[in-house]
Amino acid sequence: MLTVGIDVGGTSVRAGVVDARGAVLDTTRAPTPTGGQALEDAIAGAVAELTGRHDVAAVGLAVAGFVTADRRGVRFAPHLAWRGAPVADRMSRRLGLPVVLEHDAxxxxxxxxxFGAARGAHVAVLVALGTGIGGALLVDGRVFRGAHGVAPELGHLRLVPDGRPCACGxxxxxxxxxxxxxxxxxxxELLAEYPSAxxxxxxxxxxxxxxxxxxxVAGAARDGDLLAQRAMADLARWLGEGLALVADVYDPEVIVIGGGVSESAPLFLDDxxxxxxxxxxxxxHRPLARIRTAQLGDDxxxxxxAALARDVAVDIVRNGYLH
Structure with missing residues (x-):
């Protein structure tokens, strides 16, 4: 059984056909539109392209925002246009396929x-570094969602009082x-202070x-640019500070660093x-969590x-209904 997984991020909509072993067989990508209708059009276009080449059973959307507890709607997404939107039902009617939502992290x-870096972990935290930060907590193989389905929103922990403004308000x-x-x-900011650096x-x-x-900036840091390397060192410092706060709260045995920025992990992760x-x-005086990069990378x-969509499709086959 093949399913489509779509990562709906603040910068791009990335879709892939995935098999039961977690292998990505085919992909497509488009910039993230600013409007809600345009965003759904982009998702429908990606699914149409992939289903034109593969027979798929269901679609899963990984969304950078607050997903309702029943995984049918999007409450709020700082970098997307959806607000209180019944996205799964709308997209399911449009695509003619079962659709399930999940927070991207x-x-x-x-x-x-x-399939990857958190296999066997009883308590695992994922920190996805991309346009923003996505966070997720897994306890004994089950996602912790909180009382209303929005936990843990790690990217919007306030680390710097009166610091940079954020899209969340x-x-x-x-x-x-x-x-x-x-x-x-x-x-x-560094260029404004050191324009010749x-x-x-x-x-x-x-x-x-x-x-x-x-x-x-990451590419310039790899090439030895000193200002870019200083910017990367600043990111490493704040990553470490944030991870310490996360570990104080959750005490995980493994922390997985994912998202597009993790591709540059050799430049900052040791620091x-x-x-x-x-x-x-x-x-x-305490054990430290193992900090690993995501084995599946940006996928x-x-x-x-796609795995969640497969679970839904199997449930429909067995029971004839969608949770």
Whole structure:
């Protein structure tokens, strides 16, 4: 049985056909539109492209936002247009297939638990570094969702009082200092203070500050650009600080770092581990969580959403109804 998993992020809509072993067989990608209808059009277009090449049984959407407890609607998504939207029912009618929703980080941690870096862990936390930060908690193989289906919203923990403004309406959220967007923002701030420190990034920022992306900063850091490396060190510091806070609350045995930024983990993860180990409460007197990069990489959300869609399709076959 093949299913489609779609990672609906703030930057792009990425879809893939996934088999029962978690292998991604085919993919497509498009920029994330700004309007709700346009976003659903983009999702429908991605599914149509993939179902034109494969026979699939169901669709799973991994969404960067608050998903209702029944996984049928989106309450709020800071980087998407949906507000109180019954997305699963609308898309199911449009596609003629069962559709299930899941928070993108929950989908990713389920994928890592079934197929990747969190296999065998009793308590696992996933921190997905992308446009923002997604967070997920898995206890004995079950996702912890909280009373209303929105826990744990780790990216919007306030780490810096009166810090950078966030799309959620607060200031100083963790994701404003530790994400792809944050990496770019830090580089632009450093360029304003040290305009001659990076010829390449300064030239790009002078033309259009939006040209300085997190991916571009990471590439410059790999090439030895000192300002980009300083921006990366800042990200590592805030990652370590945030992970220490997460570990103080949840005491996980493994923390999985996923999302697009994790592709650059060799540039920051060792430093982040050091910051984490020194910032955690009781440092030196308690076991530390193993901090691993996601084995499924940026595909974890796709694989997890597809796995949940497969669970739904199997349930329909066995019982004739959708939970």
């Amino acid at each position: 929950n989908a990713a941690v389920l994928a890592e638990y079934r 607060k200031r100083g959220c963790w994701e404003r200092y530790c994400s792809g967007t944050a990496l770019a923002a830090t580089a632009v 990076s010829t390449v990034l300064a030239r790009e920022a002078a033309g259009d500050p939006r040209a300085v992306t997190g991916r571009r 982040a581990r050091e910051h984490y180990a020194s910032a955690i409460t009781g440092a030196g 974890a959300g796709i694989v997890g959403a």
